[in-house]
Amino acid sequence: MTVLVKGAGVAGLATALELGRRGLAVEVVERRADIGLGASHWAGGMLAPYCEREAAEEIVLTSGLAAADWWDEAVPGLVQRGGTLVLANPRDLADLKRFASRTRGHRWLGEEEIADLEPDLKGRFGTGLFFSEEAHLDPRQALRGLYQAARQLGVSFRFGEGAGDAGDYASVVDCRGPQAIGEIQGLRGVRGEMLYLETAEVTLSRPVRLLHPRHPLYIVPRGNGHFMLGATMIETDDDGPITARSMMELLNTAYALHPAFAEARIVETGTGIRPAFPDNVPRLIKTSEGLAVAGMHRHGFLLAPALAREAAERLITIHTSERRRTA
Numbered sequence: 001m002t003v004l005v006k007g008a009g010v011a012g013l014a015t016a017l018e019l020g021r022r023g024l025a026v027e028v029v030e031r032r033a034d035i036g037l038g039a040s041h042w043a044g045g046m047l048a049p050y051c052e053r054e055a056a057e058e059i060v061l062t063s064g065l066a067a068a069d070w071w072d073e074a075v076p077g078l079v080q081r082g083g084t085l086v087l088a089n090p091r092d093l094a095d096l097k098r099f100a101s102r103t104r105g106h107r108w109l110g111e112e113e114i115a116d117l118e119p120d121l122k123g124r125f126g127t128g129l130f131f132s133e134e135a136h137l138d139p140r141q142a143l144r145g146l147y148q149a150a151r152q153l154g155v156s157f158r159f160g161e162g163a164g165d166a167g168d169y170a171s172v173v174d175c176r177g178p179q180a181i182g183e184i185q186g187l188r189g190v191r192g193e194m195l196y197l198e199t200a201e202v203t204l205s206r207p208v209r210l211l212h213p214r215h216p217l218y219i220v221p222r223g224n225g226h227f228m229l230g231a232t233m234i235e236t237d238d239d240g241p242i243t244a245r246s247m248m249e250l251l252n253t254a255y256a257l258h259p260a261f262a263e264a265r266i267v268e269t270g271t272g273i274r275p276a277f278p279d280n281v282p283r284l285i286k287t288s289e290g291l292a293v294a295g296m297h298r299h300g301f302l303l304a305p306a307l308a309r310e311a312a313e314r315l316i317t318i319h320t321s322e323r324r325r326t327a
């Protein structure tokens with residue numbers, strides 16, 4: 001009795017790991033040549049349940065609280081627990097106050113406390129919010145780590161072919177991400193453009209969100225002078241290259257955070273399509289072949305742990321009751 005997992009993005013890999021941990025035989029089929037080349041490839045890797053609550057439902061916060069611990073256990077040594085810094089230019093102070101009123105788990109910082117946390121931002125911002133309980137990780141390393149952990153548990157992988165129907169599998173978990181748009185009811189695409197900058201002139205220790213009335217963006221340090229700069233939120237499933245407008249908005253944000261980013265090299269640009277339901281809440285869907293872990297939206301790394309666990313528990317329950325029925 002083997003469970004088929006369709007897709008090796010963060011949802012599929014986390015689900016395969018949780019199924020493997022429960023002793024089920026699991027096969028992951030990925031249509032691309034390697035793991036994690038879909039939406040998951042472009043993620044910021046922020047595990048930021050408190051900040052996300054600003055625009056997301058309470059369940060995103062409560063389900064996301066355990067994410068950092070889950071990742072720590074699954075891929076030891078990767079999670080960085082330095083918190084999140086949220087800043088705004090003085091003219092956008094109202095946005096910072098609004099952000100504070102819609103979130104919790106933060107404290108206000110003055111200029112000196114900001115400089116204590118991020119010395120390179122000294123003298124640049126007078127006020128900020130600090131979410132000390134939040135974390136981040138490098139998503140590409142995280143996906144590689146999940147893959148290795150799943151393989152160690154005996155999960156098998158096939159690459160370079162689209163998964164077909166259930167065939168002889170005991171059940172199917174559909175983790176096709178944005179490829180399920182048009183097949184899972186209500187699912188839509190939200191385009192996210194990002195880029196990587198490289199500079200030795202700026203050091204940051206944690207994700208920094210810079211609020212702006214039109215383009216609230218963030219910078220996530222990746223180490224070795226690399227910074228992930230993201231991300232646009234555009235209602236389309238067009239995954240074509242980053243537009244000039246988006247690139248300018250992203251670069252303006254980096255420049256507003258620290259002018260030394262003007263000299264940074266742009267080493268990578270990319271576009272990912274976030275699969276999302278109308279309420280933007282990721283969820284498990286019952287399908288004719290089993291389950292779908294779908295609509296991960298902005299929260300793939302934050303909520304894959306909770307949904308993968310839930311999917312594994314649900315499948316175990318389904319299998320146990322089927323075995324009882326046929327016994």
Ligand SMILES: Cc1cc2nc3c(=O)[nH]c(=O)nc-3n(C[C@H](O)[C@H](O)[C@H](O)COP(=O)(O)OP(=O)(O)OC[C@H]3O[C@@H](n4cnc5c(N)ncnc54)[C@H](O)[C@@H]3O)c2cc1C
Nearest residue numbers: 007009011038039040044045046163177192272300301302
């Ligand atoms: C720019 C950007 C920044 C983001 N930042 C964050 C962040 O900081 N924190 C966070 O938690 N989330 C973030 N997200 C959201 C997160 O990346 C997504 O929610 C998540 O990657 C979705 O994962 P998934 O596994 O559902 O989809 P995907 O990663 O797209 O994986 C689906 C996989 O299924 C495969 N597939 C499709 N069809 C088939 C088939 N028929 N057979 C076999 N395989 C198939 C695809 O090739 C793909 O590998 C961000 C997203 C973007 C775009």
